[in-house]
Amino acid sequence: MEYHSIVDAKAATGMRLVLTKGVPGPWGEAAKAIFKFKGVDFMAIGQDVGAENKEQVAWLGIRNAPVAIYESEKPRSGWAEILFLAERVGKGPSLIPEDSFERALMMGLSFELAGESGLGWVRRLMMLDGPIKEGPTSESYAFAKFFGDNYGYSAVAGGLAEGRAVQILELLGAQLKKQQAAGQKYLVGKCVSALDIYWAAFAALVFPLPDDVCPMSEGFRAMYEGSPAKVKSAVSRDLLSHRDLIYEEIIGLPMEF
Numbered sequence: 001m002e003y004h005s006i007v008d009a010k011a012a013t014g015m016r017l018v019l020t021k022g023v024p025g026p027w028g029e030a031a032k033a034i035f036k037f038k039g040v041d042f043m044a045i046g047q048d049v050g051a052e053n054k055e056q057v058a059w060l061g062i063r064n065a066p067v068a069i070y071e072s073e074k075p076r077s078g079w080a081e082i083l084f085l086a087e088r089v090g091k092g093p094s095l096i097p098e099d100s101f102e103r104a105l106m107m108g109l110s111f112e113l114a115g116e117s118g119l120g121w122v123r124r125l126m127m128l129d130g131p132i133k134e135g136p137t138s139e140s141y142a143f144a145k146f147f148g149d150n151y152g153y154s155a156v157a158g159g160l161a162e163g164r165a166v167q168i169l170e171l172l173g174a175q176l177k178k179q180q181a182a183g184q185k186y187l188v189g190k191c192v193s194a195l196d197i198y199w200a201a202f203a204a205l206v207f208p209l210p211d212d213v214c215p216m217s218e219g220f221r222a223m224y225e226g227s228p229a230k231v232k233s234a235v236s237r238d239l240l241s242h243r244d245l246i247y248e249e250i251i252g253l254p255m256e257f
């Protein structure tokens with residue numbers, strides 16, 4: 001992926017999307033997939049993982065990624081506000097169900113993946129728990145400490161993360177089972193929704209796609225793949241096949257980051 005600088009981004013109009021360079025961050029991957037589905041062209045701006053990103057902070061007041069900046073509107077960094085932005089400026093079928101119950105279910109389950117204490121959040125706490133507990137002798141301590149300070153790590157939160165990840169994966173597996181029993185292909189309702197895309201993106205934090213289609217660094221692959229057996233076995237076969245279906249049908253491969 002070709003990344004532009006903050007200077008380029010400031011001079012440009014239209015949609016600009018800040019993304020972490022070289023890492024398949026699930027929030028960023030989901031934002032890209034949603035923009036693609038909705039036909040929203042964007043200029044990609046590079047953010048450096050775990051760094052201060054001073055120029056970005058000076059411009060947007062936000063250090064991490066993704067951040068969507070549309071024309072002269074306020075920057076949007078939350079998964080839900082990025083989704084609603086894509087719905088507003090994009091075209092084609094909606095990724096948000098029309099039916100109000102299905103919409104509430106879709107947004108609630110998406111929160112379980114992308115929101116605070118959702119799958120992405122707790123998998124990140126799990127990745128930080130080991131190095132932080134080991135202390136400065138761990139070679140990834142500085143990185144883990146920086147992330148921990150940014151994303152609400154505490155020993156208590158770290159300890160609760162595994163159980164929460166299992167609970168969320170079981171919840172999503174049960175929802176897919178229910179849909180399939182009703183003859184439905186997608187996670188909510190009759191059509192593909194943003195939830196299907198969030199699942200495909202956040203599944204990487206337990207089972208990232210193989211290197212030929214998801215060429216990530218050894219270090220990040222080890223972190224993403226390093227969840228305990230309990231978490232891995234909470235991902236049903238059907239959930240994994242569903243991830244593959246969404247990449248094949250909707251997102252496209254190989255991943256580029």
Ligand SMILES: N[C@@H](CCC(=O)N[C@@H](CS)C(=O)NCC(=O)O)C(=O)O
Nearest residue numbers: 025027049050051064065077078079
């Ligand atoms: N802003 C997103 C969450 C984004 C997020 O957690 N981004 C992380 C992904 S690990 C990131 O940018 N990490 C790189 C960094 O902190 O430098 C939301 O609230 O929906």
